[in-house]
Amino acid sequence: MSSQPEMRYFSTRGGDETLSFEEAVLTGLAPNGGLYIPTHIPSLPSDWQTRWATLSFPELSHEILSLFIPTDIIPTTDLKQIIDASYSTFRSPLVTPLRQTGADEYVMELWHGPTWAFKDVALQFLGNLFAYFLGRRNAAGADEELTVVGATSGDTGSAAIYGLRSKPSISIFILYPDGRVSPIQLAQMATVPDSNVYVVAVENSDFDACQSIVKTLFSDADFNAKHRLGAINSINWARILAQIVYYFSAYFQLPSEKRDKVQFVVPTGNFGDILAGWFAKKLGLPMRQLVVATNENDILERFFRTGRYAREDAPEENGQAPETAAVNGSSDGQQATPAHSAVKATHSPAMDILLSSNFERLLWYLAHETVVEAGESPEAGRSKAQKTLNDWMSTLKRDGHVDLGEKVKAAAAKDFWAERVSDDETLAEIKRYYQLEQYGPYVVDPHTAVGLAAQARSVKKSADSTWVTLSTAHPAKFSSAVELALESSSSFNFDRDVLPEELRQLESMEKRIFKVQGEQGVRDLIEQVKRGEVHPTKEHAGSI
Ligand SMILES: *Cc1c(COP(=O)(O)O)cnc(C)c1O
Numbered sequence: 001m002s003s004q005p006e007m008r009y010f011s012t013r014g015g016d017e018t019l020s021f022e023e024a025v026l027t028g029l030a031p032n033g034g035l036y037i038p039t040h041i042p043s044l045p046s047d048w049q050t051r052w053a054t055l056s057f058p059e060l061s062h063e064i065l066s067l068f069i070p071t072d073i074i075p076t077t078d079l080k081q082i083i084d085a086s087y088s089t090f091r092s093p094l095v096t097p098l099r100q101t102g103a104d105e106y107v108m109e110l111w112h113g114p115t116w117a118f119k120d121v122a123l124q125f126l127g128n129l130f131a132y133f134l135g136r137r138n139a140a141g142a143d144e145e146l147t148v149v150g151a152t153s154g155d156t157g158s159a160a161i162y163g164l165r166s167k168p169s170i171s172i173f174i175l176y177p178d179g180r181v182s183p184i185q186l187a188q189m190a191t192v193p194d195s196n197v198y199v200v201a202v203e204n205s206d207f208d209a210c211q212s213i214v215k216t217l218f219s220d221a222d223f224n225a226k227h228r229l230g231a232i233n234s235i236n237w238a239r240i241l242a243q244i245v246y247y248f249s250a251y252f253q254l255p256s257e258k259r260d261k262v263q264f265v266v267p268t269g270n271f272g273d274i275l276a277g278w279f280a281k282k283l284g285l286p287m288r289q290l291v292v293a294t295n296e297n298d299i300l301e302r303f304f305r306t307g308r309y310a311r312e313d314a315p316e317e318n319g320q321a322p323e324t325a326a327v328n329g330s331s332d333g334q335q336a337t338p339a340h341s342a343v344k345a346t347h348s349p350a351m352d353i354l355l356s357s358n359f360e361r362l363l364w365y366l367a368h369e370t371v372v373e374a375g376e377s378p379e380a381g382r383s384k385a386q387k388t389l390n391d392w393m394s395t396l397k398r399d400g401h402v403d404l405g406e407k408v409k410a411a412a413a414k415d416f417w418a419e420r421v422s423d424d425e426t427l428a429e430i431k432r433y434y435q436l437e438q439y440g441p442y443v444v445d446p447h448t449a450v451g452l453a454a455q456a457r458s459v460k461k462s463a464d465s466t467w468v469t470l471s472t473a474h475p476a477k478f479s480s481a482v483e484l485a486l487e488s489s490s491s492f493n494f495d496r497d498v499l500p501e502e503l504r505q506l507e508s509m510e511k512r513i514f515k516v517q518g519e520q521g522v523r524d525l526i527e528q529v530k531r532g533e534v535h536p537t538k539e540h541a542g543s544i
Contacts, residue, residue: 004043007068009036009237012364013393014386016379021073022133025126025238028231033393034386035361036237040378041282042067048284053252057095058083060252061245067283068241074132082132086124086242089114089162096121096246098253098468101439105455105467107448108250115188116474116503117350118273119159121246122239127163127170129238130230134169147227147526148172149217151210154181155350155477157199158188160232165194170230173198173526175210178515184479184503190511198529200522201515213519227526234272235357243276247285250468258466265291265458265469267451268300269351271358273470278362278415288465292418293454295346295426297353304418307409309363309392310401311354312342347426347446347481350472362412363404364389370407417461419454429453430475430485434492443498445473446481476503 008018013034019027024036044067045051052060061083062076069079087095092112099107113120130146137144148170150160157174164172174189178201189199202210218229232239251259264287266274277290294301303309343354368385376384395402421429429449433442444452448471455469475482476499486492495504514534516525528534 005040007042007070008039010039010382011035012037012360012386013390014383016383021069021237025129025236026133026230028233028236034389035235035358037361037364038068038237039382041279044284052248055252056093057245057249058087060248061087061242064245064248064283065241078132082128083125086128089124090120094249094253096249098250099442101433101436101442101452102467104258104465105469106250106254107442107444107452107469107471108246109471110246111445111471111474111477113159114162115156115158116477116500117156117159118470118472119156120162122242122272123159123163123232125242126232126236126238127165127167130164130170130232131167138169144169145228146170146230147530148230148232149175149214149522149526150231150233151175151207151214152181152189153177153207153349154185155473158185158192161189161192161197161199163232165192165197167196171196171198171529173200173522175200175202175213175522177201177205177207177210178203180206182479183507184476186513187506187509187511188503190513191506191509193510193512198525199513200525201513202522203515203517205518213522216519217522223523227530233357234270240272240276240279240358240361243273244280244283247277247280247287251285251287254466254468260286261465262287263289263291263455263458263462263465263467265293265451265455265467267293267348267351267447267454267470267472269297269353269356271300271356271362273472274416275358275361281415288462290416291454291458292416293451293469294418294420295348295351295450296344296420296422297346297351298420299354300356300359301418301420303404304409304412304416307405307412308401308403309396311396312400347423347478347484348450349478350447351450360389360393363392366404366408366411367392369411417458419457421450421453425453426450427481427485429456430482431489434486434489443475443482443486444471445475445478446485447472447478448475449485474500476500 008020009024010018011030011032011034013032015032018039030036052063062080066079090112096108096110099109101107110118110121113124134144134146146169148164152174154176157176161172161174164170217223264277266277268274274290274292281287292300292304343352346352364385367388368381371384371388372381392402426446426449429452430444433440433444433452436442451469455467479494482498483494514525516522
């Protein structure tokens with residue numbers, strides 16, 4: 001067996017230096033604004049199709065993750081323990097089980113984790129990874145504490161909280177706009193009793209205001225250094241890595257005659273989920289293509305159709321470029337959106353984005369494929385792609401759009417196509433699956449419905465394929481859209497048909513919320529907690 005080169009990570013935006021896996025995970029976003037990607041795509045063992053076929057999800061995860069994490073960074077037994085701990089919290093033994101919905105159609109349910117949404121797959125792992133690295137540093141004499149601060153509009157704050165609850169040397173503050181998240185989403189966050197968890201209601205605010213407080217704190221060098229702020233947003237490489245595993249799991253769960261012709265359909269926002277599928281393909285997992293399913297926030301659909309990456313539909317008229325959204329500081333995987341942003345509020349809010357932060361990683365590879373010539377050294381090729389990517393990103397920032405040209409469009413089309421799904425189609429699809437005859441009824445959440453609507457259209461474009469649509473949330477998490485779609489179905493009863501007992505019970509449990517005013521209120525709370533003056537006890541309980 002030939003040994004593979006040492007795996008390191010570098011920034012998409014340039015610089016010769018490479019980081020270890022540990023450094024890349026703890027750094028998150030590169031100082032030059034880039035995202036970390038691996039120095040090479042490793043090769044699979046030649047017998048993976050037979051040897052991995054009967055592995056459990058954690059075993060499979062260990063095989064795949066160890067291709068990217070050298071054993072001198074995390075020894076084998078430690079990595080196995082981290083993975084086992086991360087997936088022992090899932091309710092399904094398969095972790096990400098397939099459900100058949102048609103003769104050649106399947107849904108992969110990614111929401112069997114503690115918060116009933118797909119972000120658990122990555123955040124359970126990331127939380128354990130953070131705790132492992134900090135614990136090891138502190139055992140060696142360091143005195144590091146991490147203060148994770150993030151904003152949520154409700155959908156995914158709980159996944160971050162469940163990833164970090166009870167972890168030593170880590171505290172987590174999740175900001176949300178007071179009064180603006182659904183009762184279930186608030187209950188999921190505010191019933192977590194661990195003393196390192198602070199659920200912070202920012203009074204008289206909205207998601208953008210919360211997000212902007214987070215951004216301000218991160219860019220305050222003194223505050224940031226004093227409290228060692230950490231973000232666990234969707235650009236963290238470890239999150240992508242953890243998600244590669246379920247594409248392999250899907251492959252092995254399918255009947256063998258259907259495995260080699262899969263089209264994966266992925267409801268997409270920040271492009272993390274689908275990028276993991278693309279890495280699976282690069283590793284050598286047989287699949288046909290990946291279908292990018294967007295809602296009405298369709299920047300990606302427009303890119304794959306036209307080769308033009310543009311924040312707005314129409315070119316800017318007056319030359320005034322909109323501010324580029326930041327990619328840091330969000331635990332939601334959502335981006336900061338400037339006040340004048342054109343992001344639309346849809347029925348699938350976790351996919352409401354202006355720019356997809358992880359898309360930059362794919363763009364680097366597309367740059368590499370289209371500008372690097374045969375025979376160039378890996379280092380020269382890397383820096384050429386970095387330079388091209390930088391040019392693209394600065395054009396995007398300046399003009400609000402960048403034309404990547406036919407070559408790039410064609411390179412992207414080898415692996416992807418995209419479908420845009422409207423709000424009306426989303427509701428209609430929820431209804432259609434509820435009425436499925438042979439394989440139903442099946443109640444799906446609105447994000448999954450975007451994927452399924454994209455699948456229904458795609459089926460016509462690719463005959464004789466096996467379809468696997470990724471289901472990203474349990475329908476109970478997005479009750480208003482589900483009820484809206486099914487209100488005319490007299491047989492449907494949300495509490496009876498959808499709401500899991502565990503979520504129902506949350507409503508009557510004690511909730512702990514810290515109410516604050518504005519940025520100063522958040523700062524004061526963090527300072528008080530760090531000085532040991534605030535303990536998350538009943539005194540601070542707020543009502544909802
Ligand atoms: C985050 C999220 C998505 C989008 O995933 P990306 O990795 O950001 O593309 C889709 N559905 C749900 C429910 C989510 O929470």
